[in-house]
Amino acid sequence: MSGRSEPAASVGQRVNLGITRLGQANGAAGAPAQNGARSGAPTSTMVASVQNGARPERIATDFSAARSHYRVSVEEYVRFLVDGFLIVRGLVGPAEVQELLDHTEDLMYGRVDVPGLEPPPPGASVGEIERRYLRIHMLHQHLELHERYLLHPRILDVLEALIGPDVMAMQTMLFFKPPGGVGQGYHQDSYYIPTYPDTLCGAWLALERADEENGCVWFTGGTQHEPIYPSADRLTQNHANLALTPVEHVSHTDTAVNTLSRIAARYPGREVPAIAEPGDVVFFAGHILHRSHTNRSPDRFRRAFVSHYANARSFTMWGGPDRQRQTNDRQILARGWTHLPFGQPRFGTPCAANAPPPNAAQRGDEPMPMALMADGDEMQAAAQHPQRNDPALMREHESAGGR
Numbered sequence: 001m002s003g004r005s006e007p008a009a010s011v012g013q014r015v016n017l018g019i020t021r022l023g024q025a026n027g028a029a030g031a032p033a034q035n036g037a038r039s040g041a042p043t044s045t046m047v048a049s050v051q052n053g054a055r056p057e058r059i060a061t062d063f064s065a066a067r068s069h070y071r072v073s074v075e076e077y078v079r080f081l082v083d084g085f086l087i088v089r090g091l092v093g094p095a096e097v098q099e100l101l102d103h104t105e106d107l108m109y110g111r112v113d114v115p116g117l118e119p120p121p122p123g124a125s126v127g128e129i130e131r132r133y134l135r136i137h138m139l140h141q142h143l144e145l146h147e148r149y150l151l152h153p154r155i156l157d158v159l160e161a162l163i164g165p166d167v168m169a170m171q172t173m174l175f176f177k178p179p180g181g182v183g184q185g186y187h188q189d190s191y192y193i194p195t196y197p198d199t200l201c202g203a204w205l206a207l208e209r210a211d212e213e214n215g216c217v218w219f220t221g222g223t224q225h226e227p228i229y230p231s232a233d234r235l236t237q238n239h240a241n242l243a244l245t246p247v248e249h250v251s252h253t254d255t256a257v258n259t260l261s262r263i264a265a266r267y268p269g270r271e272v273p274a275i276a277e278p279g280d281v282v283f284f285a286g287h288i289l290h291r292s293h294t295n296r297s298p299d300r301f302r303r304a305f306v307s308h309y310a311n312a313r314s315f316t317m318w319g320g321p322d323r324q325r326q327t328n329d330r331q332i333l334a335r336g337w338t339h340l341p342f343g344q345p346r347f348g349t350p351c352a353a354n355a356p357p358p359n360a361a362q363r364g365d366e367p368m369p370m371a372l373m374a375d376g377d378e379m380q381a382a383a384q385h386p387q388r389n390d391p392a393l394m395r396e397h398e399s400a401g402g403r
Protein backbone atom coordinates (compact mmCIF):
# COMPACT_ATOMS: atom_id res chain seq x y z
CA MET A 1 0.00 0.00 0.00
CA SER A 2 1.30 3.45 -0.75
CA GLY A 3 0.58 6.70 1.09
CA ARG A 4 -2.51 8.50 -0.08
CA SER A 5 -3.11 12.21 0.12
CA GLU A 6 -6.72 12.76 0.98
CA PRO A 7 -8.23 15.05 3.59
CA ALA A 8 -8.82 13.14 6.82
CA ALA A 9 -12.37 14.47 6.53
CA SER A 10 -13.75 17.26 4.45
CA VAL A 11 -14.20 20.73 5.93
CA GLY A 12 -17.60 21.14 7.45
CA GLN A 13 -18.21 17.40 7.75
CA ARG A 14 -19.42 16.49 11.24
CA VAL A 15 -16.82 14.81 13.35
CA ASN A 16 -16.96 13.24 16.76
CA LEU A 17 -16.39 16.07 19.19
CA GLY A 18 -16.12 14.80 22.75
CA ILE A 19 -17.07 17.24 25.45
CA THR A 20 -16.67 16.60 29.15
CA ARG A 21 -18.57 18.94 31.38
CA LEU A 22 -17.58 19.66 34.93
CA GLY A 23 -18.68 17.02 37.39
CA GLN A 24 -19.30 14.50 34.61
CA ALA A 25 -17.88 11.00 34.89
CA ASN A 26 -14.43 11.01 33.44
CA GLY A 27 -13.25 9.29 30.30
CA ALA A 28 -9.68 9.25 29.07
CA ALA A 29 -7.31 10.05 26.26
CA GLY A 30 -8.95 8.40 23.30
CA ALA A 31 -12.46 8.17 24.65
CA PRO A 32 -14.49 11.27 23.89
CA ALA A 33 -17.46 11.68 26.20
CA GLN A 34 -20.57 11.39 24.08
CA ASN A 35 -23.19 12.86 26.31
CA GLY A 36 -22.27 16.53 26.09
CA ALA A 37 -22.19 16.76 22.30
CA ARG A 38 -25.20 18.46 20.79
CA SER A 39 -25.86 19.62 17.29
CA GLY A 40 -26.26 23.34 17.03
CA ALA A 41 -26.50 25.77 14.15
CA PRO A 42 -23.56 28.17 13.97
CA THR A 43 -24.45 31.35 15.79
CA SER A 44 -21.44 33.56 15.24
CA THR A 45 -19.43 34.72 12.28
CA MET A 46 -16.35 35.61 14.33
CA VAL A 47 -14.30 32.75 12.99
CA ALA A 48 -15.91 32.53 9.59
CA SER A 49 -12.54 32.48 7.87
CA VAL A 50 -11.47 29.56 10.01
CA GLN A 51 -14.69 27.68 9.33
CA ASN A 52 -14.03 28.15 5.61
CA GLY A 53 -10.66 26.56 5.99
CA ALA A 54 -8.65 29.73 5.40
CA ARG A 55 -5.54 30.47 7.39
CA PRO A 56 -5.66 33.71 9.41
CA GLU A 57 -3.25 36.39 8.22
CA ARG A 58 -1.21 36.51 11.38
CA ILE A 59 -0.24 33.43 13.31
CA ALA A 60 2.21 33.07 16.15
CA THR A 61 3.88 29.91 14.87
CA ASP A 62 7.04 30.08 12.78
CA PHE A 63 7.00 27.53 9.95
CA SER A 64 9.88 29.11 8.03
CA ALA A 65 12.98 27.16 7.12
CA ALA A 66 14.92 29.53 9.38
CA ARG A 67 12.87 28.68 12.50
CA SER A 68 14.66 27.41 15.55
CA HIS A 69 14.62 23.62 15.41
CA TYR A 70 14.62 21.72 18.69
CA ARG A 71 17.34 19.11 18.79
CA VAL A 72 16.77 16.37 21.36
CA SER A 73 19.87 15.47 23.36
CA VAL A 74 20.86 11.86 23.97
CA GLU A 75 20.38 12.51 27.69
CA GLU A 76 16.74 13.55 27.04
CA TYR A 77 16.17 10.51 24.84
CA VAL A 78 17.50 8.20 27.56
CA ARG A 79 15.48 9.99 30.25
CA PHE A 80 12.29 9.47 28.23
CA LEU A 81 13.00 5.73 28.09
CA VAL A 82 14.06 5.42 31.73
CA ASP A 83 11.31 7.59 33.28
CA GLY A 84 8.57 7.03 30.71
CA PHE A 85 8.11 10.77 30.30
CA LEU A 86 10.16 13.84 29.46
CA ILE A 87 9.47 17.49 30.19
CA VAL A 88 10.93 19.84 27.57
CA ARG A 89 10.95 23.29 29.13
CA GLY A 90 9.84 26.32 27.08
CA LEU A 91 9.40 24.32 23.89
CA VAL A 92 6.51 26.53 22.78
CA GLY A 93 7.04 30.29 22.88
CA PRO A 94 5.13 32.81 25.04
CA ALA A 95 3.35 34.48 22.07
CA GLU A 96 2.04 31.08 20.98
CA VAL A 97 0.91 30.13 24.47
CA GLN A 98 -0.90 33.47 24.68
CA GLU A 99 -2.54 32.89 21.30
CA LEU A 100 -3.84 29.50 22.42
CA LEU A 101 -4.92 30.82 25.80
CA ASP A 102 -6.80 33.79 24.29
CA HIS A 103 -8.51 31.41 21.89
CA THR A 104 -9.42 29.10 24.78
CA GLU A 105 -11.09 32.05 26.53
CA ASP A 106 -12.99 32.76 23.30
CA LEU A 107 -14.16 29.15 23.24
CA MET A 108 -15.27 29.32 26.85
CA TYR A 109 -17.26 32.47 26.24
CA GLY A 110 -18.83 31.14 23.03
CA ARG A 111 -17.01 33.63 20.80
CA VAL A 112 -15.77 30.85 18.52
CA ASP A 113 -18.23 29.04 16.36
CA VAL A 114 -17.80 25.25 16.47
CA PRO A 115 -20.52 22.81 15.40
CA GLY A 116 -21.63 20.94 18.51
CA LEU A 117 -20.49 23.64 20.95
CA GLU A 118 -23.16 26.02 22.06
CA PRO A 119 -22.48 29.48 23.41
CA PRO A 120 -23.28 29.98 27.10
CA PRO A 121 -26.99 30.55 27.78
CA PRO A 122 -28.02 34.22 27.94
CA GLY A 123 -27.66 35.61 31.44
CA ALA A 124 -25.10 33.00 32.55
CA SER A 125 -22.75 34.30 35.23
CA VAL A 126 -18.97 34.39 34.74
CA GLY A 127 -18.67 31.53 37.23
CA GLU A 128 -21.19 29.43 35.30
CA ILE A 129 -19.48 30.20 31.99
CA GLU A 130 -16.01 29.37 33.25
CA ARG A 131 -17.10 26.10 34.80
CA ARG A 132 -18.99 24.70 31.80
CA TYR A 133 -16.26 22.46 30.41
CA LEU A 134 -13.64 20.17 31.81
CA ARG A 135 -12.23 19.33 28.38
CA ILE A 136 -13.09 19.06 24.67
CA HIS A 137 -11.69 16.42 22.31
CA MET A 138 -10.72 16.69 18.62
CA LEU A 139 -11.14 20.41 18.08
CA HIS A 140 -8.35 20.28 15.49
CA GLN A 141 -10.93 18.86 13.12
CA HIS A 142 -12.80 22.17 13.31
CA LEU A 143 -10.23 24.80 14.12
CA GLU A 144 -7.16 25.86 12.17
CA LEU A 145 -5.50 26.96 15.36
CA HIS A 146 -5.82 23.57 17.01
CA GLU A 147 -4.56 21.80 13.88
CA ARG A 148 -1.55 24.12 13.94
CA TYR A 149 -0.70 23.24 17.56
CA LEU A 150 -1.24 19.53 16.87
CA LEU A 151 1.35 19.94 14.09
CA HIS A 152 3.54 22.42 15.94
CA PRO A 153 7.00 22.09 14.37
CA ARG A 154 8.94 22.12 17.64
CA ILE A 155 6.66 19.50 19.22
CA LEU A 156 7.19 17.38 16.10
CA ASP A 157 10.96 17.93 16.35
CA VAL A 158 10.89 16.13 19.71
CA LEU A 159 8.52 13.37 18.58
CA GLU A 160 10.66 12.73 15.54
CA ALA A 161 13.51 11.85 17.89
CA LEU A 162 11.47 9.97 20.50
CA ILE A 163 9.11 7.84 18.37
CA GLY A 164 9.98 8.70 14.74
CA PRO A 165 11.40 9.40 12.30
CA ASP A 166 7.92 8.93 10.80
CA VAL A 167 5.20 10.48 12.95
CA MET A 168 1.41 10.55 12.62
CA ALA A 169 -0.78 13.00 14.52
CA MET A 170 -3.92 11.35 15.88
CA GLN A 171 -5.79 13.24 18.55
CA THR A 172 -6.20 16.50 20.48
CA MET A 173 -7.77 17.43 23.80
CA LEU A 174 -8.18 20.88 25.25
CA PHE A 175 -8.31 20.82 29.05
CA PHE A 176 -9.91 23.72 30.91
CA LYS A 177 -9.92 22.21 34.40
CA PRO A 178 -11.24 25.23 36.27
CA PRO A 179 -11.09 25.44 40.07
CA GLY A 180 -12.98 22.41 41.37
CA GLY A 181 -12.47 20.54 38.09
CA VAL A 182 -12.15 16.81 38.70
CA GLY A 183 -9.08 14.74 37.96
CA GLN A 184 -8.70 11.49 36.09
CA GLY A 185 -7.66 8.26 37.79
CA TYR A 186 -4.89 5.85 36.77
CA HIS A 187 -4.99 4.88 33.12
CA GLN A 188 -2.78 3.96 30.18
CA ASP A 189 -3.32 5.83 26.94
CA SER A 190 -2.41 2.93 24.63
CA TYR A 191 -5.51 1.15 25.90
CA TYR A 192 -7.65 3.92 24.39
CA ILE A 193 -5.56 4.46 21.25
CA PRO A 194 -4.07 1.13 20.17
CA THR A 195 -1.40 1.10 17.47
CA TYR A 196 0.46 -1.93 16.07
CA PRO A 197 3.34 -1.94 16.86
CA ASP A 198 2.48 0.17 19.86
CA THR A 199 4.29 3.50 19.53
CA LEU A 200 1.81 5.92 21.10
CA CYS A 201 3.14 9.09 22.73
CA GLY A 202 1.29 11.99 24.35
CA ALA A 203 2.43 15.63 24.28
CA TRP A 204 0.97 17.71 27.09
CA LEU A 205 1.44 21.46 26.50
CA ALA A 206 0.95 23.63 29.60
CA LEU A 207 -0.92 26.86 28.89
CA GLU A 208 -0.55 27.99 32.49
CA ARG A 209 1.35 26.70 35.47
CA ALA A 210 0.32 23.18 36.46
CA ASP A 211 1.24 22.00 39.96
CA GLU A 212 -0.04 19.82 42.79
CA GLU A 213 -2.63 22.37 43.86
CA ASN A 214 -4.38 22.89 40.52
CA GLY A 215 -4.28 19.23 39.47
CA CYS A 216 -1.15 18.55 37.40
CA VAL A 217 -0.58 15.11 35.90
CA TRP A 218 1.32 12.52 37.96
CA PHE A 219 3.37 9.79 36.29
CA THR A 220 4.47 6.50 37.86
CA GLY A 221 8.00 5.99 36.56
CA GLY A 222 8.82 2.45 35.48
CA THR A 223 5.25 1.56 34.51
CA GLN A 224 6.00 2.41 30.89
CA HIS A 225 7.37 -1.16 30.78
CA GLU A 226 4.10 -2.67 31.97
CA PRO A 227 1.79 -4.29 29.41
CA ILE A 228 -1.50 -2.59 28.62
CA TYR A 229 -4.03 -4.03 31.03
CA PRO A 230 -7.22 -5.06 29.26
CA SER A 231 -10.83 -4.63 30.22
CA ALA A 232 -13.04 -7.71 30.11
CA ASP A 233 -14.36 -6.82 26.65
CA ARG A 234 -10.99 -6.11 25.03
CA LEU A 235 -8.91 -9.02 26.24
CA THR A 236 -6.57 -9.29 23.26
CA GLN A 237 -6.78 -5.77 21.91
CA ASN A 238 -3.20 -4.81 22.82
CA HIS A 239 -1.43 -8.09 23.46
CA ALA A 240 -1.63 -11.62 22.15
CA ASN A 241 -0.55 -14.58 24.28
CA LEU A 242 0.05 -12.59 27.44
CA ALA A 243 -1.59 -13.90 30.61
CA LEU A 244 -3.24 -10.69 31.80
CA THR A 245 -5.94 -10.23 34.39
CA PRO A 246 -8.49 -7.64 33.22
CA VAL A 247 -8.68 -4.41 35.20
CA GLU A 248 -11.80 -2.54 36.21
CA HIS A 249 -12.95 1.06 36.43
CA VAL A 250 -9.82 2.38 34.80
CA SER A 251 -9.66 6.20 34.88
CA HIS A 252 -11.86 6.27 37.99
CA THR A 253 -10.27 8.55 40.58
CA ASP A 254 -11.14 6.19 43.47
CA THR A 255 -8.16 3.84 43.83
CA ALA A 256 -10.36 1.39 45.72
CA VAL A 257 -12.40 0.66 42.58
CA ASN A 258 -9.83 1.43 39.84
CA THR A 259 -7.88 -1.83 39.94
CA LEU A 260 -5.04 -0.41 37.85
CA SER A 261 -3.98 1.17 41.15
CA ARG A 262 -2.75 -2.32 42.17
CA ILE A 263 -0.21 -2.15 39.35
CA ALA A 264 0.84 1.36 40.40
CA ALA A 265 1.34 0.09 43.97
CA ARG A 266 4.16 -2.13 42.71
CA TYR A 267 6.21 1.03 42.11
CA PRO A 268 6.40 2.66 45.55
CA GLY A 269 7.99 6.12 45.55
CA ARG A 270 8.05 6.30 41.76
CA GLU A 271 5.01 8.53 41.26
CA VAL A 272 6.01 12.13 40.49
CA PRO A 273 4.07 15.30 39.67
CA ALA A 274 4.83 16.79 36.25
CA ILE A 275 5.04 20.40 37.36
CA ALA A 276 4.96 22.52 34.24
CA GLU A 277 5.18 26.21 33.37
CA PRO A 278 3.43 27.75 30.35
CA GLY A 279 5.15 26.56 27.16
CA ASP A 280 6.61 23.40 28.74
CA VAL A 281 5.65 20.18 26.97
CA VAL A 282 5.46 16.84 28.76
CA PHE A 283 6.00 13.88 26.43
CA PHE A 284 4.79 10.57 27.84
CA ALA A 285 4.83 6.98 26.66
CA GLY A 286 1.58 5.20 25.83
CA HIS A 287 1.99 2.52 28.54
CA ILE A 288 2.88 4.73 31.50
CA LEU A 289 0.34 4.81 34.33
CA HIS A 290 -0.69 8.38 35.01
CA ARG A 291 -3.45 10.28 36.73
CA SER A 292 -4.44 13.76 37.89
CA HIS A 293 -6.30 15.06 40.93
CA THR A 294 -9.03 17.65 41.42
CA ASN A 295 -8.04 21.28 40.90
CA ARG A 296 -8.03 22.45 44.54
CA SER A 297 -6.99 26.01 43.74
CA PRO A 298 -9.61 28.61 44.67
CA ASP A 299 -8.95 30.70 41.57
CA ARG A 300 -6.50 29.11 39.16
CA PHE A 301 -7.44 27.18 35.99
CA ARG A 302 -5.19 24.41 34.74
CA ARG A 303 -5.51 24.76 31.00
CA ALA A 304 -3.50 22.47 28.73
CA PHE A 305 -3.46 21.38 25.11
CA VAL A 306 -2.82 17.64 24.82
CA SER A 307 -2.13 15.71 21.61
CA HIS A 308 -1.39 12.08 20.80
CA TYR A 309 0.90 10.72 18.13
CA ALA A 310 2.38 7.43 17.00
CA ASN A 311 5.00 6.26 14.59
CA ALA A 312 3.43 6.57 11.13
CA ARG A 313 4.54 3.01 10.28
CA SER A 314 2.21 1.67 12.98
CA PHE A 315 -1.13 0.32 11.87
CA THR A 316 -4.25 1.56 13.67
CA MET A 317 -7.98 0.98 13.69
CA TRP A 318 -8.53 3.69 16.31
CA GLY A 319 -11.20 6.28 15.67
CA GLY A 320 -13.16 4.17 13.18
CA PRO A 321 -16.75 3.14 13.68
CA ASP A 322 -16.08 -0.50 14.58
CA ARG A 323 -12.35 -1.11 15.23
CA GLN A 324 -12.50 -3.52 12.27
CA ARG A 325 -10.65 -1.66 9.50
CA GLN A 326 -7.60 0.52 9.19
CA THR A 327 -7.98 4.17 10.05
CA ASN A 328 -4.47 5.28 9.13
CA ASP A 329 -6.08 7.29 6.34
CA ARG A 330 -7.69 9.47 9.06
CA GLN A 331 -4.41 10.23 10.82
CA ILE A 332 -2.27 13.14 9.62
CA LEU A 333 1.25 12.34 8.44
CA ALA A 334 3.17 14.88 10.51
CA ARG A 335 6.80 13.92 9.81
CA GLY A 336 8.69 11.57 7.53
CA TRP A 337 6.90 9.10 5.29
CA THR A 338 4.97 5.83 5.48
CA HIS A 339 4.03 2.84 3.40
CA LEU A 340 0.55 3.04 5.00
CA PRO A 341 -2.32 5.32 3.99
CA PHE A 342 -2.46 8.72 5.67
CA GLY A 343 -4.71 11.76 5.89
CA GLN A 344 -4.15 15.44 5.14
CA PRO A 345 -4.52 18.33 7.60
CA ARG A 346 -7.82 19.85 6.59
CA PHE A 347 -6.65 23.44 7.14
CA GLY A 348 -3.42 22.89 5.24
CA THR A 349 -0.97 23.31 8.13
CA PRO A 350 2.49 22.58 6.69
CA CYS A 351 3.62 19.05 7.56
CA ALA A 352 4.89 15.91 5.84
CA ALA A 353 1.43 15.04 4.46
CA ASN A 354 1.38 18.09 2.21
CA ALA A 355 5.13 18.27 1.47
CA PRO A 356 6.86 16.39 -1.34
CA PRO A 357 7.78 12.86 -0.24
CA PRO A 358 11.32 12.64 1.04
CA ASN A 359 13.75 11.76 -1.68
CA ALA A 360 17.24 11.38 -0.32
CA ALA A 361 18.90 11.55 -3.71
CA GLN A 362 17.23 14.88 -4.57
CA ARG A 363 17.96 16.39 -1.16
CA GLY A 364 21.57 15.27 -1.26
CA ASP A 365 21.13 13.83 2.23
CA GLU A 366 22.24 10.51 3.58
CA PRO A 367 20.05 7.62 2.41
CA MET A 368 17.10 6.68 4.62
CA PRO A 369 18.26 4.34 7.42
CA MET A 370 16.90 1.12 6.00
CA ALA A 371 19.71 -1.40 5.80
CA LEU A 372 21.36 -1.14 9.17
CA MET A 373 22.93 -4.59 9.43
CA ALA A 374 24.21 -5.09 5.92
CA ASP A 375 24.62 -3.03 2.80
CA GLY A 376 22.29 -5.12 0.71
CA ASP A 377 19.81 -7.96 0.81
CA GLU A 378 22.21 -10.57 -0.54
CA MET A 379 23.94 -13.27 1.46
CA GLN A 380 27.24 -12.10 2.92
CA ALA A 381 29.84 -13.96 4.96
CA ALA A 382 31.89 -11.87 7.39
CA ALA A 383 35.51 -12.97 7.69
CA GLN A 384 37.12 -13.44 11.11
CA HIS A 385 39.30 -10.55 12.28
CA PRO A 386 41.68 -12.16 14.78
CA GLN A 387 43.24 -8.79 15.65
CA ARG A 388 39.87 -7.65 17.09
CA ASN A 389 40.50 -9.96 20.02
CA ASP A 390 44.09 -8.92 20.48
CA PRO A 391 44.41 -7.40 24.03
CA ALA A 392 47.27 -5.12 22.97
CA LEU A 393 45.22 -3.65 20.14
CA MET A 394 42.24 -3.28 22.51
CA ARG A 395 44.33 -1.27 25.02
CA GLU A 396 45.57 0.94 22.21
CA HIS A 397 41.98 1.49 21.09
CA GLU A 398 40.84 2.42 24.62
CA SER A 399 43.72 4.78 25.22
CA ALA A 400 42.74 6.52 21.98
CA GLY A 401 39.37 7.27 23.59
CA GLY A 402 37.50 4.28 22.18
CA ARG A 403 37.25 5.78 18.71
Ligand SMILES: O=C(O)CCC(=O)C(=O)O
Nearest residue numbers: 029175184189217292306
Ligand atom coordinates in the same frame (compact mmCIF):
# COMPACT_ATOMS: atom_id res chain seq x y z
O1 LIG B 1 -4.48 16.51 31.93
C1 LIG B 1 -4.99 15.67 32.62
O2 LIG B 1 -5.56 15.93 33.66
C2 LIG B 1 -4.97 14.23 32.20
C3 LIG B 1 -4.29 14.03 30.89
C4 LIG B 1 -4.21 12.61 30.54
O3 LIG B 1 -4.37 11.77 31.36
C5 LIG B 1 -3.95 12.18 29.17
O4 LIG B 1 -3.73 13.03 28.31
O5 LIG B 1 -3.94 10.99 28.94
